[in-house]
Amino acid sequence: MTLPFVIYLVLNTLAVLAVAPLFVSIIKKVKAKTQGRHGPSVFQTYYNLAKLFRKEILYSPHSSWIMRVTPIVNIAAMLVAALFVPLVFVPEPVGGIGNIILLLYLLAMAKFFMALAGLDAGSSFGGMGSSREMSISAIIEPTTIIVFAALVFVFKTFNVFTMFSASAATGAPATPTLILLGISLFIILIVETSRIPVDNPETHLELTMIHEGMILEQSGPNLALMELSAAVKLTLLMALLINLILPFGLSTTLAFGALALAVAMFVLKGAALSVLVGLFESSMSKMRFFRLPGFFAMAFFFSTLIIIIEVFA
């Protein structure tokens, strides 16, 4: 393990923790604006987290160690997953860090624990959330893997780092295939981060909630960690999309000037993408749960089409 890589580890973790709540707030702000509301400040998520970290933790008497370790496992899995997706600085990959399949399975690991924690207290709300989350994640999985396979296909590597450096090296506007892949990645982003039309992150109603249902029993710092890991997940998926399609500004050296530029560019691009997500969410309504397979099937055929185009090209 080289020094630049260690610096990368620290830098990337700090960066993702710093910007993740901002993007969540921006999406909320945009949604509020489109609904004609003023909306909370863009720093509101930071305030919420700070408040939650000071609160007490409440456990149900029926809950077990699953409930207690889930927040820690979740944030650890998300932060390690975030190491697989460089935000601003791309080092040389070390020991398979950046493997795209491992990235996917780290997300799955967090989901596995979260779903079990939803069942742990025995509340039917948590169970409903877990059941729906696992069902949705199962049927979106083929699409995700096909998109990832297409990425491997296009870049001829399994490593996200190498993909980013290849993409940053060309710098120019992305190829048509990449743009098509970007659309698929956007759908995956929407599904994986529980946004409209799949799930509604704003409500705790039994009709819509999937993600929120699962974390209903969490409180205090535990809830803060769950919220933070959801934000980190959003950020790392956004970073995957941004650094593949619009890589300009991405730094491959540890020079201070390049890094500062990269950070500024990333925050800017991330904010723009958050606005896009917010607008996308505002433009449609939540889908009925059993209409989702159709939506996913569409996403699946779309991504298979990319593969076919790429194969015959």
Place this chain on the structure above:
Amino acid sequence: MIATLFVLVLLFLGAGIIVPLLTFSGDHRVHRSISLAGAIAGSALLAIVSAWILITGQTISWIFPTPFDYLTLTFSIDRLAAFFLLLIAAVSGPVALYAMEYIEHLEGGSRRHLLCSGACLFILSMILVVVSATTLAFFFFWELMAASSFFMVMYEYTGTETGKAGLYYFVMTQLSTLFVLLGFLLLFVQTGSFAFVTAGASFLSTLAFLALFLGFSIKAGIIPFHKWLPYAHPASPSPISALMSGVMLKIAVYGLVRVLLDVFTPDLWWGILILSAGTVSAVLGIIYALKEHDIKAMLAYSSIENIGIIFTAIGLSVIFSAYNLPELALISLLAALFHALNHALFKSLLFLTAGSVVHAAHTRDIEHMGGLVHRMPYTAVLFFIGALAIAALPPLNGFASEVLIFISFFSSVAVADPLFKVFLFLCLALFALTSALSAACFVKAYGSVFLALPRSPECGEAREVPLPMLAGPAVLALACIVIGLSALQIFGLAGFVVPIPDMFLVGVLLLVMAFLAWAFVYYPARMKPRIAETWGCGTLSQQPFTEYSGHGFSEPIDIIFSVVYRTRMKNERTFFDRKNCIFREGTADIRLLKVFEEYLYLPLARASLRAASQISRFQNGCLDTYLLYVFGTVLAIIIYLGWLS
């Protein structure tokens, strides 16, 4: 030296077979313990022998001459055989350790002696199948393996369920033996030898491959020949289920790999056949597992899924070698073998802990369990490790082998034919679906069995099992963790370079992140966590009947995949009036259609019964007719011989 050690293994297991049989009437714990201790010692030695051969790559062999030239029995252990011996050893030892205590809680008095003896015979026969270097020896021990396992499935022979399970198992396993025999005979015709030698490409060897593929698929539980698994596993005692699911299915995999490597030069379409069979089994296996409420039947279906995954990788390997891509073929084959080992470890871990749960809760229905994490904390942790491994979550061993399969799939970019690439990508999508569904399946299983409140009074009174019943699974769980973390290093030790990530590094990173999160969040926390009743959705306190049930959990998947499940809902109502307003009476019924049983097995069984009744007419008990048959036969022989000369 190594050969002597191997003979010692056989002696230990032989002692394990004989010791319990010394007393016919008495019921002595010590005999059973000696027998199982023999199995443990044998397994430990076998592990050493096989690991040594795996690392050094040396092949050892013995020849037992017989008066008949054709029937010379040859045994040899090469690296492939050593790998499967290691697999047998790794599972048998912990299972025997577990069984030492488990068997004392079984009913059946001195019948348990037979169970111990049978288990040792079963392990011994599996070892001998693997070391057989001739098809004849292979076949003989294959049949011994089938017979000894049949008797153990029938252990609780009084149960009606067991009778059905035994019948299914017997018929299917004999069918498998029949096809294997056919395959070996065809091979003999082709090559003129009973050794595993290369058979040239010809129509006959294609036929031989198909027969062997069928035989091994039936034994491995590939859909549509899978039906015996979900019957036989719940019926047999848990250590036996663990051995059958963990090891015996892998012996079929061994057979397939052996003939593919040593005997045949596979065509492309063989690979497609194996890949398709594997993919279908994997997807359907896990979809059925999600619907199953009997914990052991659920694990049986999950075994079908995992065998499907192994076949998928073998199919990929055959395809890559047909396309002349030896490196990719090697990676896929390694993935298949590695997954076979990993599945053996985590599935026997799950079967053993499931056995503990069934023992403590007195039911196999997961809808009547719950809350066992508080009552059986150690078993809960062990089952959890198994669930994590089988759901292929990093950094455990299930992930290490699945990532290798994903990598071989992703590498299919090297295959030239574009249409074929699209086919491979569709298989990849189904493989991903399988993997995600298995995570859902084990969230459901763990949640229903261990979490929340107990759903039945018996389950509420469950107690933790004794130490040996924890020690056996603990060894397996430890193996799952160690193999998962050091997968890359293990491959390096065996001399293979595989493009998988360094899981040890990832494990360390996960630990560091978890520690940092704990240090920043919990350590400075001023307030202690409080235990208090959380919101019970309107009820005053949390009630077991308001919990999400296992059935409820899988309902969305049930609806999404309703085409596969073929659930039949029937509802008949009669009314007093003509406009159907005043309800008189009615019946409603939701039934899961057993597609394969109703559309494949039963028609076949009926047809063979019809054929049998036709044929039985020849045997009418009349002496004159029989004399006529003899006369006719003699006549036919004379004419045939005359023709030849």
